[in-house]
Amino acid sequence: xxxxxxxxxxxxxxxxxxxxxxxxxxxxxxxxxxxxxxxxxxxxxxxxxxxxxxxxxxxxxxxxxxxxxxxxxxxxxxxxxxxxxxxxxxxxxxxxxxxxxxxxxxxxxxxxxxxxxxxxxxxxxxxxxxxxxxxxxxxxxxxxxxxxxxxxxxxxx
Ligand SMILES: [Zn+2]
Ligand SMILES: [Zn+2]
Numbered sequence: 001x002x003x004x005x006x007x008x009x010x011x012x013x014x015x016x017x018x019x020x021x022x023x024x025x026x027x028x029x030x031x032x033x034x035x036x037x038x039x040x041x042x043x044x045x046x047x048x049x050x051x052x053x054x055x056x057x058x059x060x061x062x063x064x065x066x067x068x069x070x071x072x073x074x075x076x077x078x079x080x081x082x083x084x085x086x087x088x089x090x091x092x093x094x095x096x097x098x099x100x101x102x103x104x105x106x107x108x109x110x111x112x113x114x115x116x117x118x119x120x121x122x123x124x125x126x127x128x129x130x131x132x133x134x135x136x137x138x139x140x141x142x143x144x145x146x147x148x149x150x151x152x153x154x155x156x157x
Contacts, residue, residue, distance in 0.1 A: 015039055022100060026081040033074040036064045041084070041098050048114035049087055049095035049105075087114065087144070104142040108149035117145065 019038040020030045028034065040058045044050060050058070056071045066074075075096055078084040084096045087105055095114055097103075102119035104126075119126075122143055130137050148156065 015042055018042070022083060026083050028077070028081055028083070031074075032064075033066055033070050034078065036062075036066060037071065037074050037078065038083070038098070041096065045098070045116070048116060049097035051093060051095050055096070089114070102142070104145065106145045106147055106149075108152055109146050110148060110152040110155075113149040113151070115149065117143075 016035060016039065019035050019042070022038065023030050023034055036059055037055055040055050040062070041050060044058065052068065052071050052075055055075070056066065056068050059066045059071070075084060079086050079096065082099055085099050087095045087097065089095065089107055089112055093112060097114075097116070101116075103116040104119055104122050106115045106117050107113075108115075119142065126137065126143055129143065
């Protein structure tokens, strides 16, 4: 809560409980930055995936003074452990998202917004992509689709 600075320990919420279990399942210790990064990503699923800078901004506005270097390090640890995956758009921007729910990505070609597409809708497409490609195509990487997000569809009318 804002103003409760005498307590550095946030109250255990259902989300934090889930994050702790997620970290333990992947053999990671539950450090404060890891829990904070997971809670930010879990709380912004509707916005798709976030860059390190966006994660840091959200942490700051939630009252967590975590510097960019720490966010980078935390995110790389979580990617190495497969808790998060990295999505590179145009070789410029890397966004990160949770891997606990299998999904593909739809990327807006105009503004770069990323949306999650439920994997159940595209498993057949992924299976076909595998047979037609010599690449290793894991479920965790998913497919990346390109199109226009709802906001950009409105603009183009
Ligand atoms: Zn993703
Ligand atoms: Zn867009």
